[in-house]
Amino acid sequence: MPLWHKRSRKQNLAPVNNSSIHIGSDALPALAQLLQRPGTTHVAVLADTNTARLCYPRLQPLLPDNHLLIEISAGEEHKTLSTCERVWAELTEHRFDRHSVLVCLGGGVVTDLGGFCAALYKRGIRCAVVPTTLLAQVDAGIGGKTGVDFQGFKNHLGVFQLPEAVCIEPEFLTTLDPRELRAGYAEVVKHWLIADADAFMQGRNYGLFVDDWAAVVRESVAVKQEIVAQDPLERGPRKLLNFGHTVGHALESYLLGQAGRAILHGEAIAAGMxxxxxxxxxxxxxxxSELDKIETFLFSVYDKVQFVTLETEAIAELARQDKKNQGDTINCTLLEAIGRGVYDQPVTVAELADSLRYYHRL
Structure with a gap:
């Protein structure tokens, strides 16, 4: 049985493990209803400096008058325990209890970090996610993975904790600059490559020239939902969603540690794919032949990530900390065909370095 089959764009998406997902014009009203549930004591909105300015005003009229806005600095470099401490301190100062709700309004940094904060505060408070970037809407905001970076390693600390609801308003995508939209598109392409060859072939024809982002988001979310429903805790098929991420996370982490060389997550994943x-x-x-199709398409959308050959070993070494590893074995998700991924494929640091050298030569 295939991991995913195409769903009607008008079909409502079923909840996965009690986490409801709303996409489109009803998404924010659904959030308002959730916040009005009897017994809700406090509501806080976690936003970064960008979403506080560009997205919060759209959400504000739907929130209780006495809600709290917690604003954090934007950027992967702030996805740390020290930022969590600031969030927890604000919740504590305003006496949030376990019947409170934290609304995470932002991209992958906010949804990952906010979900982590909600899961740990008082052993868990209610949480809702309002993803505002394409990457968060099709990937980071779906499935209940939370976490922060630690000692230079991507998402090194985290827990699986599903939010009560994920409310996706595609209109928020209009707030993104082209680079952010392009970065998020990498996760859409990943879903095609692991689960839907037909969508990949169609996508090659239009690239980023998309007329209806809501339809793209809905179909990409359906892929992830189908996989997460089978394997919520990533012990089997959910590992398919890590295609491109073993190399991609290593590359992203390495460049984040180099002054002035940080790249966006989706840019790293495109290179990793x-x-x-x-x-x-x-x-x-x-x-x-399939590799050529993948390369041709990805390089039609993404610029090459810049690094020098001498750095490949250092980048590859970071994969030793990849969360899918077992003991000294680096487990990678690969492709056995376009549209069909295969997980738990052992690779060595030397092979990862060779792949980076191959990429560098292209």
Whole structure:
């Protein structure tokens, strides 16, 4: 049975493990209803400096008059325990209890960090997610993964904790600059490559020239929902969603630690997908022809990530801390065909470095 089948764009998405997902014009009204539930004591909105300015005004009229706005600095470099401490301190100062709700309004940094804060504060308070970037709407905001970076490693600390609701308003995508929208698109492409060959072939024709982002979001969310429903805690098929992320996270973490060289998550994942598609060929899983299709499409959308050959070993070494590893074995998600991923594929640091050198030569 395939992991995912195409759903009607008008069909409502079923809840996954009691987390309801709303997409479109009813999303924010659904959030307002959730916040009005009897017994709710306090409401806080967690936003970063961008979403507080660009998205919060749209949400504010639907919130209780006495809600609290907690604003954090924007950017991956602030996805840390020290930022969590600031959030927890605000909740504590305003006497939030376990019947309170934290609304996470933002991209992947806010949804990851906010969900983590909600899960740990007083052993867990209610949480709702309002993802505002394409990356968060199709990936980071879906499925209940929370976390923060630690000692230079991406999402090194975290828990699985589903929010009560994910409320996706595609109109928020109009607040993004082209680079952010392009970065989020990498997760859409990932879903195609692991689960929907037809969508990948269609997507090659229009690239980023999308007329209806709501439809793209709805169909991409359906892919992730289907996989998460089978494996909420990432012990099996959910690992498919990590395609591009073993190399991508290592590359992102390495460059984040280099002054002035940080790249966006989706940009790293796009590079990681090229590397891991190449590894798939080396393992006899994917054909050269399919690799060429993947590379041609990704390089039509994304610029090459810049690093020098001498850095490949250091980048690859960071994969030793990848969360999918078992002991000394680095487990990677690869492709056995376009539209069909395969997980728990062992790779070595040397092979990862070779994939980075291959990418660098392109």
């Amino acid at each position: 090229v590397c891991e598609a190449w590894l798939s060929v080396q393992k006899g899983l994917l054909t050269e």
